[in-house]
Amino acid sequence: xxxxxxxxxxxxxxxxxxxxxxxxxxxxxxxxxxxxxxxxxxxxxxxxxxxxxxxxxxxxxxxxxxxxxxxxxxxxxxxxxxxxxxxxxxxxxxxxxxxxxxxxxxxxxxxxxxxxxxxxxxxxxxxxxxxxxxxxxxxxxxxxxxxxxxxxxxxxxxxxxxxxxxxxxxxxxxxxxxxxxxxxxxxxxxxxxxxxxxxxxxxxxxxxxxxxxxxxxxxxxxxxxxxxxxxxxxxxxxxxxxxxxxxxxxxxxxxxxxxxxxxxxxxxxxxxxxxxxxxxxxxxxxxxxxxxxxxxxxxxxxxxxxxxxxxxxxxxxxxxxxxxxxxxxxxxxxxxxxxxxxxxxxxxxxxxxxxxxxxxxxxxxxxxxxxxxxxxxxxxxxxxxxxxxxxxxxxxxxxxxxxxxxxxxxxxxxxxxxxxxxxxxxxxxxxxxxxxxxxxxxxxxxxxxxxxxxxxxxxxxxxxxxxxxxxxxxxxxxxxxxxxxxxxxxxxxxxxxxxxxxxxxxxxxxxxxxxxxxxxxxxxxxxxxxxxxxxxxxxxxxxxxxxxxxxxxxxxxxxxxxxxxx
Amino acid sequence: xxxxxxxxxxxxxxxxxxxxxxxxxxxxxxxxxxxxxxxxxxxxxxxxxxxxxxxxxxxxxxxxxxxxxxxxxxxxxxxxxxxxxxxxxxxxxxxxxxxxxxxxxxxxxxxxxxxxxxxxxxxxxxxxxxxxxxxxxxxxxxxxxxxxxxxxxxxxxxxxxxxxxxxxxxxxxxxxxxxxxxxxxxxxxxxxxx
Numbered sequence: 051x052x053x054x055x056x057x058x059x060x061x062x063x064x065x066x067x068x069x070x071x072x073x074x075x076x077x078x079x080x081x082x083x084x085x086x087x088x089x090x091x092x093x094x095x096x097x098x099x100x101x102x103x104x105x106x107x108x109x110x111x112x113x114x115x116x117x118x119x120x121x122x123x124x125x126x127x128x129x130x131x132x133x134x135x136x137x138x139x140x141x142x143x144x145x146x147x148x149x150x151x152x153x154x155x156x157x158x159x160x161x162x163x164x165x166x167x168x169x170x171x172x173x174x175x176x177x178x179x180x181x182x183x184x185x186x187x188x189x190x191x192x193x194x195x196x197x198x199x200x201x202x203x204x205x206x207x208x209x210x211x212x213x214x215x216x217x218x219x220x221x222x223x224x225x226x227x228x229x230x231x232x233x234x235x236x237x238x239x240x241x242x243x244x245x246x247x248x249x250x251x252x253x254x255x256x257x258x259x260x261x262x263x264x265x266x267x268x269x270x271x272x273x274x275x276x277x278x279x280x281x282x283x284x285x286x287x288x289x290x291x292x293x294x295x296x297x298x299x300x301x302x303x304x305x306x307x308x309x310x311x312x313x314x315x316x317x318x319x320x321x322x323x324x325x326x327x328x329x330x331x332x333x334x335x336x337x338x339x340x341x342x343x344x345x346x347x348x349x350x351x352x353x354x355x356x357x358x359x360x361x362x363x364x365x366x367x368x369x370x371x372x373x374x375x376x377x378x379x380x381x382x383x384x385x386x387x388x389x390x391x392x393x394x395x396x397x398x399x400x401x402x403x404x405x406x407x408x409x410x411x412x413x414x415x416x417x418x419x420x421x422x423x424x425x426x427x428x429x430x431x432x433x434x435x436x437x438x439x440x441x442x443x444x445x446x447x448x449x450x451x452x453x454x455x456x457x458x459x460x461x462x463x464x465x466x467x468x469x470x471x472x473x474x475x476x477x478x479x480x481x482x483x484x485x486x487x488x489x490x491x492x493x494x495x496x497x498x499x500x501x502x503x504x505x506x507x508x509x510x511x512x513x514x515x516x517x518x519x520x521x522x523x524x525x526x527x528x529x530x531x532x533x534x535x536x537x538x539x540x541x542x543x544x545x546x547x548x549x550x551x552x553x554x555x556x557x558x559x560x561x562x563x564x565x566x567x568x569x570x571x572x573x574x575x576x577x578x579x580x581x582x583x584x585x586x587x588x589x590x591x592x593x594x595x596x597x598x599x600x601x602x603x604x605x606x607x608x609x610x611x612x613x614x615x616x
Numbered sequence: 617x618x619x620x621x622x623x624x625x626x627x628x629x630x631x632x633x634x635x636x637x638x639x640x641x642x643x644x645x646x647x648x649x650x651x652x653x654x655x656x657x658x659x660x661x662x663x664x665x666x667x668x669x670x671x672x673x674x675x676x677x678x679x680x681x682x683x684x685x686x687x688x689x690x691x692x693x694x695x696x697x698x699x700x701x702x703x704x705x706x707x708x709x710x711x712x713x714x715x716x717x718x719x720x721x722x723x724x725x726x727x728x729x730x731x732x733x734x735x736x737x738x739x740x741x742x743x744x745x746x747x748x749x750x751x752x753x754x755x756x757x758x759x760x761x762x763x764x765x766x767x768x769x770x771x772x773x774x775x776x777x778x779x780x781x782x783x784x785x786x787x788x789x790x791x792x793x794x795x796x797x798x799x800x801x802x803x804x805x806x807x808x809x810x
Contacts, residue, residue: 109701119704119741120697127693135772138694202648202794203698417732418668569693571770582727584691584771592727612753614727616664 081216090220095128097121099213107205115205125203127585128362129562130224133569138203141174145222148180174198185221186214225559229344231322232558237551238319239263240297242312242327242336242350254535255328255351259296262325262543266294290552297321301329301336308335316343323563325547326350326539332402337364346560348567349542351535353481354406357413361588362564365546367538367578368591371403374479374501375410375454377594380615381499382450383418387473393449394423397442399433399456403482407454423452433459443469451476457486467497475499480597484531488605495599499610503594504529506609509576523576527604534577541575546590579613649793651803656788659759663722663750666734671750673760676720677781682807683718685779687766688749689725690733695776698794700741702778705797706804707744717804719747722760724771726751764788782807 081089089100097105097117104116122143127133130144139154141147153176177194184195189207192200209217231238241259243252273291277283299315301308312335324340327350337356340347340363347363353370369376382388396411398404408425415423424446432438433455439462443451449471453459455478459466467476480487480500490498508522550567565585573581578591593613600606663671677683686703688696703719710717723729729737734749751757761767768774778791780803789807791800 109698115701115704119700124697125694133693135692135694135774140694202796203694417730569772571772580727582725582771584689584725584728585693586691587728614754616726616730616751616753 086216086219087223090216090223093117093213093217094122094130094220094224099209100216105207105209105213107207109202109205117205117207124585127562127565127569129557129559129565130221131557131559131562131565133565135569140203143221144225145218146226148185148221151178152176174200182215182218185218189214189217225557225562228558229322229560230320234292234556234558236293236295237266238295238297238321239323239325240299240315240321241325242299242301242329242347244301244308244329244331245303246330247328251328251533251535254533255326255539256298258536258539258543259325263294263296266292296325299324305331305335309339312336312339316345321345322558322560323348323547324350326542328352328535329354333364337361340364344560346564348547349538351533351538354402355589357410357589359586362586363560364588365564365567366589367542367581368503368594369410369589371406371479371481372410372413373503373589373594374481375407375412376414377501377503377596377611377615378452378477379411379414379418379420381596381611382477383415383420384615385450388450391421391423392446393471394452395443395446395448395450396423396425396452396454397433398425398427398454400427400429401456403456403479404454407479407482408452411452411454428455430456430458434462436462436465439466440469447471449474453478454482457483457489460486460489460491463498464491464494467494470497477501477596480530487530487599488527488603490599492601495601495605498598500597500599501594502597502607502609503591504534504577505575505579506595506597506607506613507579509574525607527607537576541573541577541581545573545575546570546581649791649795649799651792652790654765654788654790655786656763656765658763659756661752661756661759663752663756663760664731665748665750666731666738668731671748678783679718680783681718682783682804683720683781684804685720685722685764685781687724687761687774687777688721689723689771689774690729690737691725692771692774695774699776699778700737702795702797702800703747704741704743706800707747709797709801710804711744715808716744716746719743721747721749722757723749723751724757724761724768724774726754726757765790778803780804780807784809 092098093105097120099105104118106114107117108114125133125140126143130142132140132142141152141154154174174194177196177198180188180195187193189209192204192206241255243255270291270293297319299312301311324345324347326348329352332354333350333352334356336347341361345363348365349367355366355370357369357372382394388394396408398408426442443466451466451470451474453476463476467474475497477499480502487500504525506525508524510522546567549570550563553566554562568583568585568587570583575581579593581590582592583590594615595609595613596611596615598608598610600608658674658677661673663673665671686699688699706717723734729751734751738747738749758767764779766777776794780789782789789803791803
């Protein structure tokens, strides 16, 4: 007994010493607010201490890990409003929620399931408000203000006083101000259109958007009538009905001036999120603007998204042309006849599309450790110069020819193929060929493979959101070059976005909208086989078929690969 | 690299937490996870590991050392970090006794988890050799989940599960729920027979 007491005393003293280690940097008081937030954000999102060292943590009681593998935001998410995944409830961790009493909402996982599996997910159900001191204990020892111990999922963080103070300052600031463009009564949205887009395409985008806004406002009117007649709404309903408006941010002139135009629009009337948009040019300037403004941009129609692993604010349907190039690389990598890189020739049209396709191919080719393939970039004029092309093709007996070009060289395809080795194949992009795909002459179709980033299996479900298709919608030759502007915009609005908007309730933070959207289940939609989400995932359709055309003027689309090529 | 003061400090803190909070999970006597012994027939599928290499599941699990299997995915919140932290810890605990366990994580998000994503994931967790992470076609992954009676239609509804194969009779110890690393080590040693 005596021994234990001494040990306890010793430990207590050590702990006092521990948490009073002189801070290695200036005391938080001396730091500028902005610097504190930056350091706190680094702890919260990356698990890195102000000293630059990884943050130590204990998980599951006794597993020591450092937080560079996962951080607070891995579980509590970026906006700090928590998550619910696979039966584990991770509660909010923002100052405004922590400094109020909290009662955990009931969730499905709270009961024992049929096989008697215990609920490990939820420990603390109700607690009083925290203050800075009890909050520090929560993170160090895993106890709430009245001593209830958290479950083993929440790590314990042995932080020094000064580091703890920075982290708590950050939690207090996290999601403390509602984002611009939203209020308890209204959501303001914009959509972005560049001046190269044809009036038809513009209309194809605006029609579903306008419908969406009208419908939201109509629902609000109906809902207000119900309330007038004494109907008492559920909490969920209260937040689902809000006035909505849509501005059109038209971008004119060279892309270098877009940033300025966007700033002018958003300063004049800030919006909560950008709903879709469309451009035939590179989306990068808009992407960059949204990153710097921390403005969600939800599923613009573009073949030139920014392909990045760290982009946060823009959700894309897929990686556009790059995705077709990537699928090609994975597909060719599986072919035993193509072990020798010298057998592959890549011809790239000197255009934005050609370059994006080639970049996608090369990124994956490099990732899977293959040697570079011979690549020739040609202008549109050079592409149709038969003599020059023959010369290029005679340098080697190629087995695979990647033609990242538009339809202009289709008439020469037969001659080109005759110069390949016996089993030689050609790969082209269906998106780049567009409607001209069917012009691939019938007698070479068995040698031509096409990338097809869209659905092939019959789709049963709402086609445009206006009606339910009773008969399956089949993908066919008429879908060549269909840009699917309306159908994709409807998907974006009614399937992916509305789910997010309805579930943020009164937590009107843009980051929270993105967090909530990232935690949704997979979606089956008309244009893609599957959309899938996940924290940080921003290209929701991951597939691209490799197909061949059947015979005839209205050829069948024959898959030669799975949806996701691995 | 390792700051000895920090390590000692963290250790002390841990002991302190244990002593001061007798109700803390470290002391909890009742098991929080569910343990059963099962027999599974695995499908004949070929998966792809973090190095892009093909792995036959059936031949991989065979062998005269145990193998531990989990289902995770690269961008998963909450559960996967906890499962993977368990793997890291088992590796380092066993390394102290000269053992190197065979660990196998299978993704339930095959569309996103390419070899590159999986390799980076292992690097982030400082996985040592012996821990592989594999993807495959969705059909194959579904078949594997079904074979282990762990099928979920959507990755968002996934739950924590560790499966340890006993090389002596090919049976599997199925551990549902979150274990402390001591419990995990004991379960593993139980299968090894030590």
